[in-house]
Amino acid sequence: MWTSSAANHLCPPAVAAASATVPDQASPWPWASLHADLVRLVGWRVLAEDLLDYVRFRAVCTHWRFSTVCPRGRGIVDPRFHPGRWMVLPEGHGLHPDDKAKRRLFSLSTGVSVCPRLPEDYCILDSVNGILLLQRRQQQHDQGSIRLFNPFTGDIGELPPLGSVVSDSKLHLSFDEISSHVVPGGVVTSLIVSSDGAAAVMIWLVELSRVIFATTKDRQWSQSTRMFIRTRRPISFQGKLYILCYDLPSHALQVLQMGPPVYEHGTTLGLGSSFLPTSKLIATCPTIKMSDGIGLAECDSEILVIAYKDSTHTHMVVYRVPDLMLGKVIPVTDIGSKSVFFDTKTISLGPDQELALAVVFSISECA
Secondary structure (H helix, E strand, O other): OEEEOOOHHHOOHHHHHHHHHOOOOOOOOHHHHOOHHHHHHHHHHHHHHOHHHHHHHHOOOHHHHHHOOOOOOOOOOOHHHOOOOEEEOOOOOOOOHHHOOOOOEEEOOOOOEEEEOOOOOEEEEEEEOOEEEEEEOOOOOOOOOEEEEOOOOOOEEEEOOOHHHHOOHHHOOOHHHHHHHOOOOOEEEEEEEOOOOOEEEEEEEOOOOEEEEEEOOOOOOEEOOOOOOOEOOOEEEOOEEEEEEEEOOOOEEEEEEEOOOEEEOOOOOOOOEEEOOOOEEEEEEOOOOHHHEEEEEEEOOEEEEEEEOOOOOOOEEEEEHHHHHOOOOOEEOOOOOOEEEEEEEEEEEEOOEEEEEEEEEEHHHOO
């Protein structure tokens, strides 16, 4: 389902060694005679680190493949088989000039990148937990078909067409206009899967500061009743959206939590619909002004607020949202050797020329 720009060093050492020492499936090597329960246990440990490692683990031999759970068919409905720590790079990054419209997935754990093969006529809008949000390229009579896609298993989850929300006059958008907004860099997506296998999705339209939401059980998209103003680009975290906004009455920077959408079964004809819980204030940082705030980022399963120390915008300061929730406005000084991938910027170089940059802020720059 993919092509890789790196060698198979992504495999764990044991998997790589086993692959190298098993000449054929009929040979009585000890790797192929491990007890099935042990193989399955090791497989789950490998899957917890990386889905691509798990796929390669199952490819070692027939015994290992039949002793472990096949990810195909579960890549959307079972969060264990979501690719996880993979992000989408800007268009054309690391590719031949003829392929500049293609996208690469980048592993935050290993630095390896792969170029997924997408369903025909679809383009990537965003990614969440390694699951791609795809939209069909505009065609005549098309209503904005949109779907979830697991690039490593090929599994697909169909969502309502965007035409259902475009027709809502409250958005004041035509289909052409929403197509120009719902593009990489123009949306932030959250995803969570319920126990019955329904995927719930929220899409933040960045330029409109509005949220549309639906589940794979819905027939149409709904939109949030609130329009957010004075906000920074939100982030997606564990199926919810976290929004950094400026509160005018208190002159404080606030962190809001939104979602996830909930599907409610109807009583008429067995139909139902989704609703979005009211956004919740979870933290306040009174010492930071909106002009000093950069935004939110995720690191080690925590949310960080990144800001500038002063108006010169030369020194950054970082706060942990869990600390702010406890009323502790204490800057973070160290996150070890990790870096924070914060945002992607597009810079105009002249007529018909743009340069996409993946901007990385390291905590070591935030003393």
